[in-house]
Amino acid sequence: MRVTQSMLSQNMLRNLSSSYNNMGKLQEQLNTGKKVNRPSDNPVVVMKGMGYGMQVNKVEQYQKNMGEVNNWLDSSDDALDGVGQVLHRMKELATNAANTGTMTETDRKAIGTEMNQLREHLRDVANTKVGDKHIFSGSMTDQPLFNKETGLFEDGDSFSKHVEIEVFDGINLRVSTDVSKMFKEIDDMFGEVEGMIATGEGFSGLITSIDSKLDSVLSKRADIGARSNRAELMHNRLEMQEGAAKKQRSQNEDVDYEKTITDLITSESIHRATLSVGARIMQPSLMDFLR
CATH class of the missing domain: 1.20.1330.10 (f41 fragment of flagellin, N-terminal domain)
Structure with a gap:
């Protein structure tokens, strides 16, 4: 299968979006102190919590x-x-x-x-x-x-x-x-x-x-x-x-702050690595190949 520049860009943007979503969820958990903040996050946890x-x-x-x-x-x-x-x-x-x-x-x-x-x-x-x-x-x-x-x-x-x-x-x-x-x-x-x-x-x-x-x-x-x-x-x-x-x-709903902070730091590191790789993928142009 032929991999084009457009495919690489789309994959990179999709990964960046997923990374943002993951970091956003972790930040929301730290702000609220709860594992789930809406039923769609985890219906089972929500039902048990009720x-x-x-x-x-x-x-x-x-x-x-x-x-x-x-x-x-x-x-x-x-x-x-x-x-x-x-x-x-x-x-x-x-x-x-x-x-x-x-x-x-x-x-x-x-x-x-x-x-x-x-x-x-x-x-x-x-x-x-x-x-x-x-x-x-x-x-x-x-x-x-x-x-x-x-x-x-x-x-x-x-x-x-x-x-x-x-x-x-x-x-x-x-x-x-x-x-x-x-x-x-x-x-x-x-x-x-x-x-x-x-x-x-x-x-x-x-x-x-x-x-x-x-x-x-x-x-x-x-x-x-x-x-x-x-x-x-x-x-x-x-x-x-x-x-x-x-x-x-508490065991059902409350976040483990130490684990959540660690996960957020890890997600941020992965996000930076994704941005770095994406910058290299997006950088080459026709002029770069002609040099």
Whole structure:
């Protein structure tokens, strides 16, 4: 086959174009830090990258859910700690009121006034909210446990149904604590105090009831603590899942800078050699042969 000057020139230009394209792709990879910047670069890598990206996003959403779980549990524990403080103070006042021989009418009125304030505080605690959700109202998170308009604690199946938050595929953690009955019983105890103060009797039985409710509060807090421990384990698991998913995505998409820089330097050297050879090929003319 006869090789003409035109064929040599066309081959040289085609090789130069390929060399430019290769260097352009390597420079783009260094600029973006990604192996592929459009689906046509490598469809397989792009599809895998989408899958890894979805996994990372899913784990990040579960981590946000874990933040809500911790808010619920921490707020519930803090609120029940407040209930415990109310009961301890109530016990102190009941013990003082039981000493009928040393208590004056003024003292009893003062105790009654403080008891009323403790009762109001208890009702406020029963309506504790996280964001816009009442955490002690079961599945009825939009309604307070204590209705200030009726002066009554709400009751019903909805107020004992649990609230759960998804923290992993197919794994839900219970964040609500069923204390509606306990709050109502404590509030009823406060309702009996007024008559006791008037007669000075019945405080011994009240103290026994307070101790029983303190045990209930401790039991509920222990349950919250157990769920908090599980939430911590799930948090650690999610961190491991996030690290694994991001590592897989990085291995699939991110460039190896050292290798890419080496490839670019090599491509530049080859490109210069191609230009040098091309200059020699294009240089000869008819006058050069006649010399």
